[in-house]
Amino acid sequence: MLVVASVAVTVPLTLLGVPSAALFAALLVGIALALTSLAPSGVPRKAGIAAQGVLGVYIGTMVHRDALDALGSNWGIVVGLALATLGLSLAAGALLGLHRDVTPLTGALALVAGGASGLVAIARELGGDDRVVAVVQYLRVALITASMPIVVTLVYHAEKTGQTRVPVESTTLPWYLRVGMLVVIVLVGATVGRLIRLPGAGLLGPMAITIALELTGTSFGLAVPLALVQIGYAVIGWQAGVAFTRESVRSIGRALPAALALIVFLNVACAGLGVLLARFTGISPLEGYLSTSPGGIYAVLATAVETGSNVTFIVAAQVVRVLLMLFAAPLMARGFVKYAYRRASTSPSKEPIRVAD
Numbered sequence: 001m002l003v004v005a006s007v008a009v010t011v012p013l014t015l016l017g018v019p020s021a022a023l024f025a026a027l028l029v030g031i032a033l034a035l036t037s038l039a040p041s042g043v044p045r046k047a048g049i050a051a052q053g054v055l056g057v058y059i060g061t062m063v064h065r066d067a068l069d070a071l072g073s074n075w076g077i078v079v080g081l082a083l084a085t086l087g088l089s090l091a092a093g094a095l096l097g098l099h100r101d102v103t104p105l106t107g108a109l110a111l112v113a114g115g116a117s118g119l120v121a122i123a124r125e126l127g128g129d130d131r132v133v134a135v136v137q138y139l140r141v142a143l144i145t146a147s148m149p150i151v152v153t154l155v156y157h158a159e160k161t162g163q164t165r166v167p168v169e170s171t172t173l174p175w176y177l178r179v180g181m182l183v184v185i186v187l188v189g190a191t192v193g194r195l196i197r198l199p200g201a202g203l204l205g206p207m208a209i210t211i212a213l214e215l216t217g218t219s220f221g222l223a224v225p226l227a228l229v230q231i232g233y234a235v236i237g238w239q240a241g242v243a244f245t246r247e248s249v250r251s252i253g254r255a256l257p258a259a260l261a262l263i264v265f266l267n268v269a270c271a272g273l274g275v276l277l278a279r280f281t282g283i284s285p286l287e288g289y290l291s292t293s294p295g296g297i298y299a300v301l302a303t304a305v306e307t308g309s310n311v312t313f314i315v316a317a318q319v320v321r322v323l324l325m326l327f328a329a330p331l332m333a334r335g336f337v338k339y340a341y342r343r344a345s346t347s348p349s350k351e352p353i354r355v356a357d
Contacts, residue, residue: 002039002242005029006234020141022233023117027134030241035249039242043235051235052121052202053186058224058232059118059326060210063319065217070312071320074281081273081292082321086328088269089113089294092262099258101251102132108332110136110259113266113294114325121236122200126330134240135252136259143263145296148303151271156286158307173220181222185209199330207326270294277317283310291317 009025018024033039071078093111097104106128109119116137123130152158173181186206192198193205213219270292278288287309290300297318304314 002029002033002238003234005033006238010230010234018142020117020138020233022230023120023237024138026234026237027138027241028237030238031244031249034242034244035246042242043239047235048121048239049190049202050186051232051239052118052200053190053206054182054224054228054232055118055121055236056189056203056205056207057182057185057210057222058229059115059322060207060214061219061222061224062315063211063214063323065215067312067316067319068215070310071316077277077280078291078317078320079324081277082317082324084273085113085270085292085294085321086324088266089325090332092266096136096255096259096262099255101255103129106132109133109329111140111262111266112325112329113140113270114322115329116141116295117233117236118200118203118326119329120240122203122330124239125200125202130240131244131248132252132255134237135256136263139256139259140263140266141295143260144267144293145299147267148293148296148299151289152286152303152307156289158286158303173222175225178222179225179228181220182224182228185213200326204327204330211323266294283313287314290314292321293318294321297322 006022006026006029009029010022013021013025030039089112090108093108094104095107096102096111097107099107102110105126106123109123109126109128110133112119120130120134120137123133189205189207189209190202191205193201193208198204210219210222213222271289274288274290274292275285276288277283277291278285281288283291286307287304290304290309291314293300300318301311301315303309304311
């Protein structure tokens with residue numbers, strides 16, 4: 001029932017152009033079945049790790065050396081503004097964590113501006129509430145994606161030109177070799193990541209290997225089959241969805257107004273960073289806005305193509321942001337948990353501090 005209903009909801013959402021449609025559909029169906037006591041008790045852990053690995057490889061294949069070379073001498077300012085975006089995300093997350101229904105760690109993970117599906121996949125492993133992270137992250141992506149055409153038209157007065165083409169990576173491997181290579185990367189990446197105690201090893205281990213292969217030109221045109229990407233999205237959505245209860249829905253509902261306000265703040269603040277990027281690099285204000293948008297990377301790419309913007313520069317800046325967020329979030333979470341338990345161990349009452357539900 002879970003699978004059939006998720007497929008039935010994914011198809012129309014995909015036709016409507018909803019980003020990560022399979023994840024959103026699986027989340028909605030999982031919540032609906034959980035609230036009616038019809039959902040499975042949970043998603044097998046190995047399935048979750050496999051989904052993380054597929055997603056890690058998929059994100060890693062977005063890193064192309066020629067696109068990153070487009071940054072040229074602007075690497076410093078792009079990385080600096082990505083770090084500023086991370087700082088703004090953590091500040092917004094800390095404010096969300098003041099809400100009585102959201103822990104500070106969960107708030108931080110929920111508002112990290114990049115890699116929404118990846119963060120949802122590893123939120124529980126990091127000690128956060130993946131239900132809150134899933135809802136707020138998807139709200140962030142949906143709001144930014146929906147507002148982008150309005151902002152581009154009314155603020156930047158951009159017109160569609162369609163003169164720029166998206167750079168396409170050629171695939172030289174047959175499908176069965178791609179799948180075999182994917183399996184090896186996921187197994188090796190997750191295993192090595194776990195051995196070296198890398199937080200979020202199931203996602204970050206395969207992602208790191210894939211990025212290394214892409215940058216060294218030894219990926220042989222590796223591409224993850226779309227069907228596997230959709231299945232990975234669905235597993236991640238189910239993982240969070242089936243864990244919902246009526247009380248958790250009420251709790252998240254109470255926190256949504258605050259989350260919505262902070263998402264708007266984050267979007268406006270990152271638009272300001274886009275102004276700085278345009279001033280220091282000589283790109284147009286529209287390209288600066290698209291380069292620093294805190295989410296909706298596919299909508300950013302489509303808008304860049306339609307307006308004739310510098311696609312390679314924008315894609316490179318967005319990839320730097322997403323990778324920074326995904327690698328920094330687990331390290332931030334580990335530091336936060338250590339700090340929380342240190343406070344708990346030195347507290348006179350010796351009562352543990354709640355890190356996650």
